[in-house]
Amino acid sequence: MVYAWGLRSDKPSYAPKPPITLLRPDDPRLSPISLTPIGILRTPFPDRVSTPRQPHASEGAEGRIELAAGRGLEHAVSDLEGWEFLWVVFLFHLNKGWRPKVLPPRSAGKRRGVLATRSPHRPNPIGLSLVRLVSVESLVIHVRDVDMIDESPVLDIKPYIPYAEARPGARTGWLEPLAAPDEHAGEAPADPEPGFSVTWSAHASTQAAYLRDEHGIDLVAPVDRTLRLGPQPHPYRRIRALPDGTLRLAYKDFRVRFRVDRRDVTILSIGTGYRERDLALSDDPAVDVHRAFVARFGREDGESRC
Numbered sequence: 534m535v536y537a538w539g540l541r542s543d544k545p546s547y548a549p550k551p552p553i554t555l556l557r558p559d560d561p562r563l564s565p566i567s568l569t570p571i572g573i574l575r576t577p578f579p580d581r582v583s584t585p586r587q588p589h590a591s592e593g594a595e596g597r598i599e600l601a602a603g604r605g606l607e608h609a610v611s612d613l614e615g616w617e618f619l620w621v622v623f624l625f626h627l628n629k630g631w632r633p634k635v636l637p638p639r640s641a642g643k644r645r646g647v648l649a650t651r652s653p654h655r656p657n658p659i660g661l662s663l664v665r666l667v668s669v670e671s672l673v674i675h676v677r678d679v680d681m682i683d684e685s686p687v688l689d690i691k692p693y694i695p696y697a698e699a700r701p702g703a704r705t706g707w708l709e710p711l712a713a714p715d716e717h718a719g720e721a722p723a724d725p726e727p728g729f730s731v732t733w734s735a736h737a738s739t740q741a742a743y744l745r746d747e748h749g750i751d752l753v754a755p756v757d758r759t760l761r762l763g764p765q766p767h768p769y770r771r772i773r774a775l776p777d778g779t780l781r782l783a784y785k786d787f788r789v790r791f792r793v794d795r796r797d798v799t800i801l802s803i804g805t806g807y808r809e810r811d812l813a814l815s816d817d818p819a820v821d822v823h824r825a826f827v828a829r830f831g832r833e834d835g836e837s838r839c
Contacts (some may be wrong), residue, residue, distance in 0.1 A: 570686035572600035572672075574623060576679045581627065581653075582771075582785055583755055585680040596664075596679035598687055600672040607672060614669050618693035619676065624686045625658035638762045638770055639708065649706055660685070663693060729764060729796050731757045737789075737800040740830055744803070748822050752803065756782065756789050760798045764791065786823065790833070804833050 556563060576596035578584040585594070598621065600606045613619075634644040635652040647655055660681065667675040674690070733741065733753065744750040759770060759782060766774050771783035775790070779801065782789045788804040805812070805823040809832075812824050 568688055570601075570624070570688055571604070571606060571690075572598050572687045574598055574621070574679065574681045574683065574685045574687055576681050576683045576685075578679075578681070579683050581682065584682050585758055593677055594679050595667070595675070595677050596681070598674040598676060598690065600674070600687075602672060610669055610672070610674065613666070613674070613690075613692070616666055616692040619664055619666050619674075620691040620693055621660075621662050621664055621676075621681070621687060622689040622691070623660045623662070623681055624688065625653040625655070625660050625682075626684070626686055627682060628654060628658045631655050631658070638765075642765065643707075645707060659688070729761050729793075729798050731760050731798045731800065733800040734802075737802050740803040740826075743829060744822075744826065747825070750822065752784060752787060752789065756784060756800065759784070760791065764793050764798050786819070802833060803830075 574596055575598075576584075577594055600610070631647065631654045632652075633647060635647050635650055635654060636642070636644050637650045637652060640650075653660060662680055663678075664676040665678050667677055669675070741753050744752060762770075764772065764780060764782075766772050766780065772780060773783075774780050779790050779792045782791065783806060786806045788806050790801045790804065792799050792801060803826075805827055807815070807820060807823050811820060812827060
């Protein structure tokens, strides 16, 4: 056989590729596509702030995929139990737009092209997460290591195949220059950027225990998860520097003050984000917790106001 460009071969011939041209926005091949979710995710995370940024950071959080009845999916889940991990394709259903450049938490303050990141603010709000399969009960798939917001629509589920998909030595783009071996370890960690250690002071631990025991509010897990990724001031992650050299993380309506020494983060205190006026006059039940908290621990000088 002869290729289109004149070389002999016993393999099938292939026509030359057309010349590269820029696609116009009105190209009919770029027409909108309609997709129908096959189910929803149920997870412990009601909003963006509380949701881990990657499955490995979710610390075993459990969830489930509830598939739609009456669409033949009862048969589609056959043979799924034998797999240990699943790829879940889902929608970032709370997003209202996207940004060509974003500021990931590990980008050392530099904006990156969104297609070179795992940011949820994408041209099409499609997410991809690797979860651990726990069990399958009819149309309910129980999973672990979830990092999705509750009620995220599920578009597809695929098994994870280690020999076809694992590439341990693959380059990690702009993350590689950020990597630095831990001086206390013999080699660099598997993560391209070493994480930060988070310690709670005695005072902050007392405050956190009070919120947990008296009001059922756990700040330790989400704060640790956020700051282990990096404590640098960052608008999307609601971290800002304070005049006294410490930093403050805004988590929901609480404010967590901390300091950083190299890769060690120390939580100094917890504060409220409500103004004095709101604490005094608001009839929102959520403010009651903050009134009790301030009555117990007081308000720090310069504390943030919502």
